[in-house]
Amino acid sequence: MSFRPDSPASRASLPSRDRGIPCSNSVESLGKGRLSRMTWVDAVVAAAVLVLLYLTLRVGQGTTVSFSTSQSAKVNTDPGQLPYDAARSLLRMFVALLLSTVFTFVYAYAAAKSRRLERILIPALDILQSVPVLGFLTVAVSGFIALFPGSMLGLECAAIFAIFTSQAWNMTFGFYSSLASLPRELDELSRSFRFTRWMRFWKVELPSGMIGLVWNGMMSFGGGWFFLVASEAISVNNRGYALPGVGSYAGAAIADGDLARVGWAILTMAVMVIGVNFFFWRPLTAWAEKFKNEQAEASEVQRSVVLDFLRRSSWPQLLGGLLRPVGRALDTAGRVFGVDDRPLTVDPLRRRTGDLAFGAVAGGLILWGLIDLGHYLDDRTGLGVFGEPLLLGLATFGRVVVLVVVATLVWVPVGVKIGFSPRLTRIAQPVVQVLASFPANFLFPLAVWFFLRTGLSIDVGGILLMALGAQWYILFNTIAGAMSIPTDLREAMDDLGVHGWQRWKRLILPGIFPSYVTGGITASGGAWNASIVSEVVTFGGTTLTATGLGAYIAKATAAGDYPHLLAGVAVMSLYVVGLNRFFWRRLYRLADTRYAL
Template identity: 55%
Template sequence: MEAPHAAPLRGQGTPSRGERSRLADVVIFAGLFVAFWGVSQISTDFAAPFDPESAPAAVSTDPAQLPYYAARSLLRMFVALAFSVVFSFVYATIAARVRRAERIMIPILDVLQSVPVLGFLAVTLPLWIALFPGSVLGLESAAVFAIFTSQVWNMTFAFYQSLISQPRDLDEAARAMRLTRWQRFWKLDAPSGAFPLVWNGMMSFGGGWFFLIASEVFTVGQREYALPGIGSFAAAAAHEERIDLLLLAACVMVLLVIGVNVVFWRPLTAWAERFRLGDTDSADPQTSVVYDLLRRSAIPGALAALTRPLREWLDRSMRILGRTGRRRASSFRPVPRWGRVALVVTAIAALAWGLIAALVFVERGVGLLQFPIAIGLGLVTMLRVFVVLALGTIVWVPIGVWIGLSPRVTRFAQPVVQVLASFPANFLFPVFALALMATGVSLNVGGVLLMALGSQWYILFNVIAGAAAIPIDLRESARSLRLGQALTWRTLYGPAVFGSWVTGALTAAGGAWNASIVAEVVSYGHTTLTATGLGAYIAGATAAGDTGRVLVGVAVMSVLVVATNRLLWRRLYRLAETRYSLA
């Protein structure tokens, strides 16, 4: 398996020199020129001065500004995605290759993915502003970081799973070829994890769209600030009770999502098909007009040639990491037992000191009685999360199996599902608020639907993938035995997609917890609907600038999510591996 940088964007059946197209070169060059021009124009605004006293609390709702706002939001999304990919490569590789580090890094990752986006934003926003005083770059960095936290954890787990599940023969081949660790990463690890990383990146990108409003409208102390973006435009339109502008923003978002899917994700998934492991002859390959243009253009090859000196320099400089399967020679003696004990005791003491300091801060600010209040509200939100999972399973598992089993249906339905999953449903929350007020339905009930809009797609995506992976011989055996539909589901379809459903339900549960923060408090104009739950508790504390209550809410949500993962989802994973695995 070759390194992805050795032949960028050139799959099997790469066109020969005679099949190159000048039209493709012109189109690709024009697209790159427009992209660089747009980034250069937008990036000039990042150095604009920022005055906390005069900064606007809302952006202009002039529809003529929407293209500019959409471009600003899109740039934040892609910058966050780039950081997410780099973080996934580094963090997952260390966790998968260093046994001692894995025992610490994976539980930390489990905790980090349980922290809501607003929790990260409330804690780090003063830090970003302090790092870039008097500049909009501080708020921009905070917005990118918030989007980053909504994307990165799912991608890191996906790449980590691909590394620990690599076939043994590939590992033995890397050792036999005496690859350096750097070469092994680019020639084996990155290609073998490309397919799951791309698909999970696409879902994570959709999660970033969902939290766009929360990432572009900030509360610092008692003041609110807004960055130019389509999310802040939607928030301003809702505050002004302009349904027409909200629907206009939703239409622009649909066009934006479709454009990103056509220009970026569709060609990327088609390219990632070349890195699928195993026999994929029966799979229906992805197609993309943009990918075909890239294959017929000489520009990717020219860019690869320009970066070859840099790649060769990296290969030489990274030899210090050693070779695959060999420990690096070191002149340092192992840490003695008393030293390891001292390190552990020091770490425990530091954690205990931090916990005590946090509790003292909460006690002085809002009182420790906030913890039982938050726990009670957390149990209410947990009930909504499980209702969302139950409804999502009942609705989307049959549809996902139907889509995954039929290549013809997949070709039509998959792009539609990708667009629907990427559309930020909270753009329409004010419309739902109007519907709830008109019908008299409480947000305590309607909040379940709003949470489902932001999390249900994970179940559908994973079930589609699980159904598509069912071997054809098993399907044919079920047909030849003339099993009824109920028996086929009980003996084949259900067990075959169980592992994929667990993965989708786990991710959907995390998405529902995060979505609760924006789904349990919905505003339209001067009317605000609030549900009883931990999400509303955290959202209210963030809006009021109450750091103590934010800390309590985030801590309780993290504990509940991690406890659910350990007590429920890990057991279901073991059940899927031991009883319902097709391997």
Template identity: 60%
Template sequence: MAGAGGFPSRGVWRRPGLRWVDVLVGAALVALLYGLLKLAPSLNAPFLPGQAPTTVSTDPANLPFYAVRSLLRMFIALVLSVLFTFAYATAAARARRAEKVLLPVLDILQSVPVLGFLSVVVTAFINFFPGSTLGLECASIFAIFTSMAWNMTFAFYHSLMSQPRELDEAARVMRLTKWQRFWRLDVPSGMIPLVWNGMMSFGGAWFFLAASETISVLNHQYALPGIGSYAATAIGKGDLREVGIAIGVMVVMVIGVNVLFWRPMVAWSERFRVEESEAAERPRSVVLDLLRRSSLPDLMARPLRSAGRALDEAARPFGLAEHPLTRPDGRERTGDVFFAGALAVAVLYGAWKALGYVRGSVGLGEFGHAFALGAATFGRVALLLVVATVVWVPIGVWIGMNPKVTRFAQPVVQVLASFPANFLFPFATAAFVALGISLNAGSVLLMALGAQWYILFNVIAGASAIPSDLREAMTCFHIGGRLRWRCFILPAVFPYYVTGGITAAGGAWNASIVAEVVNFGGHHLTATGLGAYIAKATGTGDFPKILVGVTVMSVYVVALNRLLWRRLYRLAETRYAL
């Protein structure tokens, strides 16, 4: 049955040969699977609360194992954050009634510090997995999750709300199901900001890694093997050599994660950019190029594509994406009033019970003291946001609008943003003591090390997302200088800046807990503020004061979001969405 000379049939039936790139990708997958299998037994080791270690060994030989354990926790928390983001942000953007509840709840969740979550969940997870370290692992992963999820959720919610109207109409005209619309329109249109904010959230989680792996709550201390607990132990001993070793390992980890994961993700997400003219230069990744040249990813994705087609068919009974994103204000007004009333009753009842608990323990006057301390921390947060805006918005625009600069600057920014600044606190403490600087002023710098990057990353994402045809139009019309900034650049990056600002503010409040109390060796510095108040109450197990501190911090953050950031969000959605 062969054609002339037999060549056609031989070409049809011959399988493609094994290439070196397939061997390389396959070896990497085998190594990853082997590492996960080796780690699995240690995640479920026997554990007794009274005999739990409070520190870890600082032998440098243990650092590779510690680094892998920390990375595993980080990536599990990242996966959970993505799933939470898809579910929560979609519900808030699509359901009018749910939005009125979910956004304020998200504001509150973002304002609750990591230690506030730990004080509640540690005991619950330990009781859920009795006699096993899996409970502590879950508590640590949950703490890391709380430092990632909120920023990603805000970013994806904003991308859904600023979706172009013509794409919304196209989805309804094509009779897409809700499931199809989510994966073919919602996720692709929000992929670029989701990747950039996921990268920023991952970097922000490094900041709280020490607090997540060395858990000190309710007069109990637990230490899990990890690079964060290693650094916490070295800082407690006052050994600068061991702290320096931890910093070196952390830099290697951050660069490795950036090269092997985030850089390929940034380059891959460019395929979802919506524009009429192609950019002159796009981000590149050697790792992504290798994966695209290999046939293994395609073979592994075939079952997923088959499952996706099956889910497409199964989702049809749940209805079509036939309703527009924005509905008239007058619709569902009666239901909204009833729903808001029921929610108000539930909130008032919970607040009454909490006030009764505080009144019977430390007294309601403790709220006045906490609000006064919160005013001091609020001043530091406001100063940080103003300075970060003035410094990082121009730099972020310069990086985002120049692909050649982005290629070199993005890894540097990623290292700076991902590096846990509290690893530098011992050196900062020594400098503050030597120079006679009070932590009341120095804590602003320490908070900035963990919070300012949210603004920079979001501005970079916004500037890089500006369509190339608009940039070319500005160049063709010779629009430059202040007019270009006022009428083109600032409006284009404004929605992204708002997302970065709201998460930077929340991150600064969270960072105040570790920035207003610094310990190194025999030095103990404390600033006057709400963060120090919560840190002290958490360490001593004073639950009434923990409740007071977390409540006051939530009030400050939610009030700031309601009075400032939400209004800016609405402005971004109505006037500055491209």
């Protein structure tokens, strides 16, 4: 790992007095010392934080106003309303991102550290990824409205939950992959130093997966934008609900056939995406560079104007000093409950017995749920309801395969090129972020015009709309994988004169393979999810419907037909889980055993 003055490794090697770690009774004196040296940079940062908190509180007030389920869904499409709508959408997106990050840490850690939990949690994650956003919304809207009766907070929670379901699975898969492929020697070293579980997570495991986590978080944030219309303009059981936001604004403008207001929504979306990239994601990707695992530091690293400005401020160091007692308290708690010094190998008979018992209990619960679902469908429609979605799923499956293959051939070389060049990354990151964040619904007017003008069937054109929400997972994960390849390995290849196909075969493909598998499995699941909004295209009075499982689920959701909706969601889950089990999981095992750096 490269030794940088501001890296965790370099700070850990310095005495406490040299790296600014206060004694137990010196945090207050440190704070006074920092505040006494306040500069204009500190004043600007403090003012920016206060303004941000004020705006958050002002915008958040609109989430608790009164609301009645009998109200009709009315969206104000006055362009002057867009700044407020944008603020409401941003608040939902960041709350969902925070929840997704917490979920990622807990879920991925549990799956990576427990063989028993892994056998349940990872297949469950496959199923959760396959359940469409509209499927979650159908349940979430009724549940949250009942939980917060008479308040807009119920709809807000439902929308945030829907955005969460479009973000969390990709981040969890990526972080689980980094934990599962953690070098064995790092794990053994942390055990030999008797690190607590918190110290091991904070000092070893989280830094090891930081680059992939940041880039997957960026991609997941884009996935949230993609489903913004479905999350803010909700139609369940023939009843429409709408929240103030750019997504609902665009949905209303599209329904009215108002191209001018659709254009305003597109412009607002582009400004939001570029602004979030400049002020949030760009500083994070530049900061994550210090966690790259390499022996020699790269000659050119990513830079961020915002990050450079923050580094000139004393606030980050002051905040770090104030939070260090929390870290020490967690370390102490870890020692009280015992150091995690379990052996890396467990008695096979004991493990087999425990796995069988755990599997029997989990299998029994799943079987009970399936039997109950079968009884419910048999009473209402009969089990023959599965026949139509199974056949329609074959059409959507064909589109998913074509999408993943073409996206791999197109975006893997592009992602490697971007990941290897910090200068190109600075240029391409905001462009790719805008493209990845663009909801397919915003392009429905253009798509309808193009399909009618050219005579292209929606059965084929739907692949293009599905690609808007799925192909970027492959690109972003490829970029993260290319950035994670140590600079010294690339320089060694240059010194040995290894170029062309041999360079791809010996360095690039093995180096990016684990990240590509993560991108591939989430792109595949994302394509199934995107089919719901891509196989039914509506603008004004014109509706184009493709033959596929996505259109089947969209129709059942709009009509409030729960038996057909459950059958469609179950069949989609079956396709996704089967594809993951028989194809992607085998690649995961190959990545863990052969291609982990």
